[in-house]
Amino acid sequence: MNAQSAPADDAAVRPAAAGGEPGLWFAFSRIVARDLRLALRQRGDAAMIVFFFVLTATLFPFAIGPETNLLIRIGPGVIWVTALLAVLLSLERLFLADYEDGSLEVIALSPTPLGISVLAKTAAHWIGTGLPLIAAAPLIAIFYSLPADALPVLLLSMALGTPTLSLVGAIGAALTLGARRGGVLIPLLILPLYIPVLIFGMGAVDATLAELPAAPYLLFLGAGLLLALPLSPWAASAALRQALA
Amino acid sequence: MSAFFGESLLCLRGERLVFADLSFGLDPGDALVLSGANGSGKSSLLRVMAGLLRPAAGRILWDGADIFRDREAHHARLHYLGHLDAVKPALSVLENLTFASALRGVSDMQGLSDALAFFGLQAISDRPARLLSQGQRRRLALSRLLAAPAPLWLLDEPSVGLDAASVDALVEAVERRRQSGGIVIMATHQALPLEGALGLNLDDFAPVDDAGAHAPLEMAW
Numbered sequence: 001m002n003a004q005s006a007p008a009d010d011a012a013v014r015p016a017a018a019g020g021e022p023g024l025w026f027a028f029s030r031i032v033a034r035d036l037r038l039a040l041r042q043r044g045d046a047a048m049i050v051f052f053f054v055l056t057a058t059l060f061p062f063a064i065g066p067e068t069n070l071l072i073r074i075g076p077g078v079i080w081v082t083a084l085l086a087v088l089l090s091l092e093r094l095f096l097a098d099y100e101d102g103s104l105e106v107i108a109l110s111p112t113p114l115g116i117s118v119l120a121k122t123a124a125h126w127i128g129t130g131l132p133l134i135a136a137a138p139l140i141a142i143f144y145s146l147p148a149d150a151l152p153v154l155l156l157s158m159a160l161g162t163p164t165l166s167l168v169g170a171i172g173a174a175l176t177l178g179a180r181r182g183g184v185l186i187p188l189l190i191l192p193l194y195i196p197v198l199i200f201g202m203g204a205v206d207a208t209l210a211e212l213p214a215a216p217y218l219l220f221l222g223a224g225l226l227l228a229l230p231l232s233p234w235a236a237s238a239a240l241r242q243a244l245a
Numbered sequence: 246m247s248a249f250f251g252e253s254l255l256c257l258r259g260e261r262l263v264f265a266d267l268s269f270g271l272d273p274g275d276a277l278v279l280s281g282a283n284g285s286g287k288s289s290l291l292r293v294m295a296g297l298l299r300p301a302a303g304r305i306l307w308d309g310a311d312i313f314r315d316r317e318a319h320h321a322r323l324h325y326l327g328h329l330d331a332v333k334p335a336l337s338v339l340e341n342l343t344f345a346s347a348l349r350g351v352s353d354m355q356g357l358s359d360a361l362a363f364f365g366l367q368a369i370s371d372r373p374a375r376l377l378s379q380g381q382r383r384r385l386a387l388s389r390l391l392a393a394p395a396p397l398w399l400l401d402e403p404s405v406g407l408d409a410a411s412v413d414a415l416v417e418a419v420e421r422r423r424q425s426g427g428i429v430i431m432a433t434h435q436a437l438p439l440e441g442a443l444g445l446n447l448d449d450f451a452p453v454d455d456a457g458a459h460a461p462l463e464m465a466w
Contacts, residue, residue, distance in 0.1 A: 023350075030347040034336075041335040102329025106389075109295060110348035111321035245298045 027112035028120045035124030045093065050132045053086040057140045068145055075144030076154060076205035082140075083133045083158065084194055087165045090129045091190070092183040094121065094173040099243065108244055114237035122170045122233065130162035150208045157204040157214075160221035161197045167225075167232035168193045174239035197224060246309060248272050249294075249397065249428055254303035256289050263289050264450035267303075273396070273426040276419065276439045280432075281447030287432035288328070290447065291399045294430060295325040307397075321349070323397040330386040334375030338366055338385055341374055342392055349393040360391035364414055380406045387415060390422075398422060400431035412437070 039046055060078050061071060098104040098121075107117050137158055141151055172190035176182030204217035247270030256263040263286035271277055279287040292298040294305065296312050296319050305312050312319040332341050342357050351357075361367045364384040374382065383406045390398060398419070404412050416437050419429050431437075 026350065027348055030344060034340075034344045037340075038333060038335050100329075101333065102327055102331035103333060105297070105325065105327055105329070106331045106345055107348065109297070109320045109323065109325050111317050111350070112348060113317055241297075245292070 024112065024116050027110070028116055028123075031107070031117055031120035032124045032127075035121055036127060039124070039128040045090070046128050046132060049086050049090045049129050050136050052089060053082050053133055054136055054140060056082045056085065058143055061143065071144045072146060072209070075141065075146045076150075076209070077202050078144065079137055079140050079154065080158075080161075080198055080201045080205075083137070083162065084165060084198060086133055087129060087162065087169060088187050088190065088194075090125070091169040091173045091186050092176075094125050094170060095177055095240065096173070096182070099177050104240065105244060108240060114240060115233040118170060118174070118233040118236045118240065119229075122166050122236075125170070126163050126166040130158075130166055133162060134158045146205075147209070150205055153208040153214045153218075154205050156218060157201040157221060160218060160225055161201040164197050164221070164225045164228045165194060167228040168197075170236045171232055171239065174236040174243065177240065177243035197221065200224070246270070246306070249305075249307055251294070251305045252303050254290075254293060254300045254305070256286055256293060256298070257301045258289060262452045264447055265452065267447075267450045269445060271428050271430070271443070273428060274423045275428050276423055276442040277428075277430045278433060278437075278439065278442050278444050279430065279447060280434075280444060281451075285447035285451055287447055288401050291325070291327075291401050291430065291432060295323060295399050296320065297325075322395050323399060324390050324393075324395045325399045325401075326386055326390065326403055327401050330382045332374045332377070332382045332385055335373065337371050337373055338377070339370040341385060342388055345389045346392040349395070351393040357392050360388040361385075363391055363418065364388045364411065380408060380411065383407055384411055387411075387418070391418060396427045398427060398429040398431075400429065400433075402433055403431055404433060404435050404437065 057078055060074065064070065064074075095104060098107065108114055110117070134155055137154060138151060141154060146154070169186070169190055172186040173182075175189060176185045179185055200217045200220045204214040204221070207214045207217060249269075249271045251267065251269045254267045255265045256267075267290070269277065279290060281287055289298060293300050296305075296316050299313060307319060307322070331345070333344075336344070338361065339357065342361065343352075346352070346357060358367055358370065361370050364387055366381065366384055366388060369377075369381070374385065377385065383403075387403065403415055407415065412435075416439065419431075419437075419439060422429055429439075
């Protein structure tokens with residue numbers, strides 16, 4: 001907080017005289033807070049994603065029968081695939097609403113580097129979809145009678161993997177902004193990039209079920225996240241600039 | 246050299262030549278009114294000036310520095326008001342303005358409510374923006390200009406949907422900005438009483454005829 005400079009704040013021409021350039025963290029936190037507030041006021045969207053996740057995952061036992069060994073075998077895979085599809089469903093809205101009402105121009109034309117703003121929007125997207133999916137995963141693990149000791153590894157693999165899904169998805173969402181039927185294009189662009197996350201996320205749980213160490217798989221998931229963290233905002237902001245030109 | 250200066254600008258949208266060899270120079274206190282037929286490139290020129298759209302040729306300088314070299318610094322000194330109001334229906338009037346100003350590092354609540362009061366929105370500052378009329382949404386967009394000071398205003402049809410009193414308020418805001426050394430550039434079809442405003446007619450920079458304009462471009466591709 002800076003003290004009020006009483007005189008001459010009417011005639012302030014340079015932004016530095018009024019508020020100054022916002023700190024990166026300040027702008028980041030404002031964007032996250034605003035997106036979360038919007039998500040909270042439009043709760044239906046987030047709830048729908050979680051319902052989709054739970055309902056799709058419960059379809060499989062009906063289709064293939066309630067044989068416990070089979071369910072344990074396919075459980076981790078089903079959870080990961082349906083979580084991934086649920087994230088895909090939510091991606092289209094990531095930038096589209098802001099693009100359509102002009103807010104994206106305001107964000108892109110602020111002094112904050114666009115990459116930071118993209119990172120903030122992606123973080124809010126993960127909190128709004130990734131976290132609820134992780135919270136719902138234990139429920140589905142029970143449907144598939146996964147042993148309790150596999151549950152921490154499942155949740156940890158999702159905690160490391162779903163942020164990567166949001167980050168990589170942001171590139172797809174940004175690339176398809178100008179396009180007609182962008183919602184259909186996103187899966188085509190993004191699904192191939194999701195495969196490594198799926199393999200290592202699955203692998204971690206499978207390894208635990210086979211009483212092998214899960215650490216190598218989790219390390220790969222972490223490495224993927226660290227790679228996506230700087231690269232995805234950079235690529236997505238380049239795509240957004242293209243869409244706004 | 247002028248403070249805000251553009252030289253031999255050439256703008257392409259898709260493969261269409263919008264304007265060519267356009268130059269301008271503006272100093273603190275200047276206002277520039279862009280006119281021209283629909284599709285003559287008024288909005289494109291404003292987007293070029295904002296740094297959203299890169300000109301195919303030419304350069305734009307602020308205090309002698311190319312605006313595309315340091316985009317963030319250029320964005321910090323400009324307000325751009327496009328066709329869209331950038332108003333979130335789910336947020337209240339004040340929340341909308343608070344967010345837009347926070348992006349520019351302004352969190353001074355007094356300044357925000359002054360800006361709302363200037364455009365007559367203070368009484369409804371708690372109202373969800375989805376309940377606003379089109380003119381009220383436009384006024385909310387305009388109040389962003391006052392909430393966070395910036396020396397360069399780029400306004401695309403700012404008076405669309407405004408009632409007479411709000412148009413007067415807009416003119417007063419623009420004149421005050423100019424008096425304190427700002428530069429205001431606007432595209433408008435409505436004649437606004439701006440003192441000593443410069444004019445630029447985009448029709449003068451349009452390609453002479455379609456065939457002549459397209460032939461060299463197709464060779465370039």
